[in-house]
Amino acid sequence: xxxxxxxxxxxxxxxxxxxxxxxxxxxxxxxxxxxxxxxxxxxxxxxxxxxxxxxxxxxxxxxxxxxxxxxxxxxxxxxxxxxxxxxxxxxxxxxxxxxxxxxxxxxxxxxxxxxxxxxxxxxxxxxxxxxxxxxxxxxxxxxxxxxxxxxxxxxxxxxxxxxxxxxxxxxxxxxxxxxxxxxxxxxxxxxxxxxxxxxxxxxxxxxxxxxxxxxxxxxxxxxxxxxxxxxxxxxxxxxxxxxxxxxxxxxxxxxxxxxxxxxxxxxxxxxxxxxxxxxxxxxxxxxxxxxxxxxxxxxxxxxxxxxxxxxxxxxxxxxxxxxxxxxxxxxxxxxxxxxxxxxxxxxxxxxxxxxxxxxxxxxxxxxxxx
Numbered sequence: 001x002x003x004x005x006x007x008x009x010x011x012x013x014x015x016x017x018x019x020x021x022x023x024x025x026x027x028x029x030x031x032x033x034x035x036x037x038x039x040x041x042x043x044x045x046x047x048x049x050x051x052x053x054x055x056x057x058x059x060x061x062x063x064x065x066x067x068x069x070x071x072x073x074x075x076x077x078x079x080x081x082x083x084x085x086x087x088x089x090x091x092x093x094x095x096x097x098x099x100x101x102x103x104x105x106x107x108x109x110x111x112x113x114x115x116x117x118x119x120x121x122x123x124x125x126x127x128x129x130x131x132x133x134x135x136x137x138x139x140x141x142x143x144x145x146x147x148x149x150x151x152x153x154x155x156x157x158x159x160x161x162x163x164x165x166x167x168x169x170x171x172x173x174x175x176x177x178x179x180x181x182x183x184x185x186x187x188x189x190x191x192x193x194x195x196x197x198x199x200x201x202x203x204x205x206x207x208x209x210x211x212x213x214x215x216x217x218x219x220x221x222x223x224x225x226x227x228x229x230x231x232x233x234x235x236x237x238x239x240x241x242x243x244x245x246x247x248x249x250x251x252x253x254x255x256x257x258x259x260x261x262x263x264x265x266x267x268x269x270x271x272x273x274x275x276x277x278x279x280x281x282x283x284x285x286x287x288x289x290x291x292x293x294x295x296x297x298x299x300x301x302x303x304x305x306x307x308x309x310x311x312x313x314x315x316x317x318x319x320x321x322x323x324x325x326x327x328x329x330x331x332x333x334x335x336x337x338x339x340x341x342x343x344x345x346x347x348x349x350x351x352x353x354x355x356x357x358x359x360x361x362x363x364x365x366x367x368x369x370x
Contacts, residue, residue, distance in 0.1 A: 006123030013106030014075040023057035035142035067282040080276040083309040131275040134215035135165035167215040171316040191268035200238040260296035270304040
């Protein structure tokens with residue numbers, strides 16, 4: 001059967017509950033990350049512990065409470081990331097070499113625990129997949145930092161690969177475009193403007209070499225080309241500005257206010273930089289930004305859900321994973337799709353154009369099922 005290969009999906013993180021202390025623990029871990037807040041020293045320590053971690057847990061807890069998954073008592077990000085993992089496993093379950101798990105950069109389950117779980121399944125090779133289409137040191141790099149921190153403690157380290165940012169992958173762009181057109185089909189009105197809102201970033205991160213802004217702009221431009229829109233029809237903005245200083249712009253809420261005051265009545269918002277819905281999309285955009293737009297004179301506002309665990313999303317993620325597994329699965333990866341086993345052969349001439357050739361395999365080797 002060959003060596004087991006682990007796949008570890010990583011997303012940002014989530015608090016365990018919406019109360020003060022769970023939120024404080026989560027925020028402290030997040031805001032203590034020097035990749036997120038580069039300020040250091042006694043002044044920052046005092047501001048963080050005596051001001052921010054006293055005030056913000058209540059405010060953030062109220063935001064999470066509005067979108068909390070009451071049935072499972074967890075955040076939507078946790079629910080969706082687990083479902084993404086489960087559905088990706090359904091594609092790979094016919095190949096007993098492939099083991100799949102998930103982790104969060106902040107909170108639980110931790111990255112170290114995810115690597116340990118894969119290790120207990122004899123995974124000597126691990127593909128790490130940070131679920132951020134656009135690269136930033138504050139997201140992808142800090143996730144990889146935690147991976148390397150864990151590896152530094154291991155006597156027998158696995159071979160490691162990481163999935164590169166997929167901001168310009170055709171399957172990603174096409175999935176976003178389909179999510180927009182499908183959403184539009186279910187609206188009784190037509191938006192005058194579509195806003196592509198990405199998470200914000202301090203401008204000095206970019207001036208110091210972070211490629212995040214370029215990746216966001218490339219995604220937005222490819223989405224415009226795919227949908228046949230111009231820059232006035234699909235507008236790029238940045239949300240979640242959370243500190244003083246200059247951030248990437250234009251700001252999402254400020255743009256919505258400006259549009260409403262110009263007489264724009266109907267807008268649609270999509271958040272392409274998030275692989276799964278979370279507090280930044282469900283509370284900040286679907287609830288708060290919608291209120292801001294309507295309070296400023298706008299009328300119709302609609303939010304396009306993230307790709308989440310939709311069929312398009314899972315197929316896209318599997319395609320990206322299979323590209324990165326090349327050479328680690330000697331005879332190709334055996335995929336299971338809707339009960340039909342398929343063998344995925346990557347032909348260099350086709351992969352270079354972002355396409356795959358899929359051939360059905362007869363369902364006669366049940367011994368490979370888990």
